[in-house]
Amino acid sequence: MKSKFIVxxxxxxxxxxxxxxxxxxxxxxxxxxxxxxxxxPVNTAAVEGDIKKLVADYAAGMAKNDVAAFxxxxxxxxxxxxxxxxxxxxxERMASMKSGETKYxxxxxxxxxxxxxxxxxxxxxxxxxxxKGMNMGKPIDGVNRVxxxxxKMKDGWxxxxxxxTAIKDDKKADDKKAADKTKAVANTASNSDAAPAPIKK
Numbered sequence: 166m167k168s169k170f171i172v173x174x175x176x177x178x179x180x181x182x183x184x185x186x187x188x189x190x191x192x193x194x195x196x197x198x199x200x201x202x203x204x205x206p207v208n209t210a211a212v213e214g215d216i217k218k219l220v221a222d223y224a225a226g227m228a229k230n231d232v233a234a235f236x237x238x239x240x241x242x243x244x245x246x247x248x249x250x251x252x253x254x255x256x257e258r259m260a261s262m263k264s265g266e267t268k269y270x271x272x273x274x275x276x277x278x279x280x281x282x283x284x285x286x287x288x289x290x291x292x293x294x295x296x297k298g299m300n301m302g303k304p305i306d307g308v309n310r311v312x313x314x315x316x317k318m319k320d321g322w323x324x325x326x327x328x329x330t331a332i333k334d335d336k337k338a339d340d341k342k343a344a345d346k347t348k349a350v351a352n353t354a355s356n357s358d359a360a361p362a363p364i365k366k
Contacts, residue, residue, distance in 0.1 A: 207281065209285075212281045212285055213279045215322060216279050216315055216322065217277060217279065219238065219322055219324070220290060222238060224294070226238065227272045228269050228273075230262055230269060232262050232263055235259065238323065239323060239324045239325075242255070242325065243258070243324060243325060243327075248330055248331040249303065251301060266299065267299060268298050268299050269296060269298035269299075270297045270298045271295075271297045272295070273294070273295050274293065275295075276292050277290055277292040287314070287316050288314075289313070290311075290313040290314075291311070291312050292313075293308060293310060293332070294308070294329065295307075307334070308331075310329070310330045310332055311327060311330075312326075314327075
């Protein structure tokens with residue numbers, strides 16, 4: 166009985182030492198650093214270059230209404246938020262392109278600001294898109310600020326989401342205000358040149 170108790174106590178003590186063993190905070194000063202699992206630093210410039218090319222490829226494909234290119238470059242859970250606030254899934258977007266409801270004459274992207282995740286597995290792009298054509302049955306000629314989210318998947322980089330916001334054309338608005346003001350001044354001047362009404366006696 167006594168020997169069974171000693172064996173049981175030894176087993177419990179061993180289990181306790183294993184469970185509460187070194188958690189990494191008591192390494193000897195001369196222990197070699199374990200760099201085998203340390204990740205290599207991310208080459209941000211290389212990732213930015215890859216993303217710039219993909220953005221250009223996306224724009225070129227959309228300008229040609231290339232459904233296969235769109236399918237290849239976007240992730241299965243891709244979401245699109247248009248500048249009117251409407252939302253489309255990847256399947257809905259592809260159906261809209263196939264039906265001709267969404268059809269671009271031209272699409273270019275520039276002024277790209279790319280931010281790469283520290284682990285190199287994702288990127289956020291904010292840029293400017295100049296577009297001409299139809300989107301979901303509505304004309305979309307103009308300039309948009311776009312935000313794209315990219316993720317690195319098993320089969321390469323994929324666009325996960327895209328949001329477009331129309332950029333107000335302040336120059337056109339200013340030109341219209343100036344034209345309206347000139348017209349108002351001209352009307353006032355022509356009214357003042359009119360013959361004064363006769364004075365009744």
